[in-house]
Amino acid sequence: MKLFTSLCIALIVLIFDLASKYWIESILEFGESIPLTSFFNLVLTYNPGAAFSFLSDQTGWQRWFLSGIAGSAAVLIIYLLNKYKQEKLFCLSLSLILGGALGNLYDRITLGHVVDFLDFYIGAYHWPAFNIADSAIFIGAALMIYDSFRNKENQQQSEKKIQ
Numbered sequence: 146m147k148l149f150t151s152l153c154i155a156l157i158v159l160i161f162d163l164a165s166k167y168w169i170e171s172i173l174e175f176g177e178s179i180p181l182t183s184f185f186n187l188v189l190t191y192n193p194g195a196a197f198s199f200l201s202d203q204t205g206w207q208r209w210f211l212s213g214i215a216g217s218a219a220v221l222i223i224y225l226l227n228k229y230k231q232e233k234l235f236c237l238s239l240s241l242i243l244g245g246a247l248g249n250l251y252d253r254i255t256l257g258h259v260v261d262f263l264d265f266y267i268g269a270y271h272w273p274a275f276n277i278a279d280s281a282i283f284i285g286a287a288l289m290i291y292d293s294f295r296n297k298e299n300q301q302q303s304e305k306k307i308q
Contacts, residue, residue: 146236151226154237158244162277163251166260178264185265190274191258215250219243234292241285248278 173179173189180186222243226236252259261274 146226146230146233146240148223148227148230151230151236151240151243152223154240155244155247158241158278158281159247159251162245162248162281165277166248166252166262169262170260173262184267185263187262188264188274190261191256192261192274193258212250212253215246215253218246219250222246232292234288234295238285238288238292241281241288245278245281245285248276248281 169187169189173187175189175191178186178188222239226239226243229235249259259276259278261276261279263276263280264274265272
């Protein structure tokens with residue numbers, strides 16, 4: 146996959162993420178919820194921490210720490226996208242992760258927190274709210290794991306043929 150294509154995928158994820166966060170903030174007040182099904186709400190919440198609100202109760206240093214990690218990861222991902230451009234699924238997974246990381250990085254730098262709004266639940270148990278960026282990161286990571294198992298199987302088959 147060409148680097149340009151990979152960066153376009155990341156840009157699409159970033160635009161979709163930022164647009165969805167802008168939209169949800171335009172229709173909801175902080176903490177407000179709109180029930181859509183028996184297991185899903187739209188809810189406006191802010192997360193100053195990392196995944197599952199890790200570090201959210203800290204004094205503010207986590208904003209720059211997590212931004213630094215995301216920025217460094219973005220640079221590394223772009224390097225890997227260029228280096229492994231022949232690996233299509235790997236590059237797709239990295240593109241999704243990059244777009245998601247940049248979406249949350251933008252929030253963290255400009256707002257001091259990440260906007261979350263997707264609220265899935267079963268009964269009284271609510272999964273931590275998340276956003277499009279988080280979804281892209283999760284899907285990208287899942288594809289990367291799948292790709293690593295697929296490549297391992299292909300390598301093992303190739304080694305058997307050589308023997």
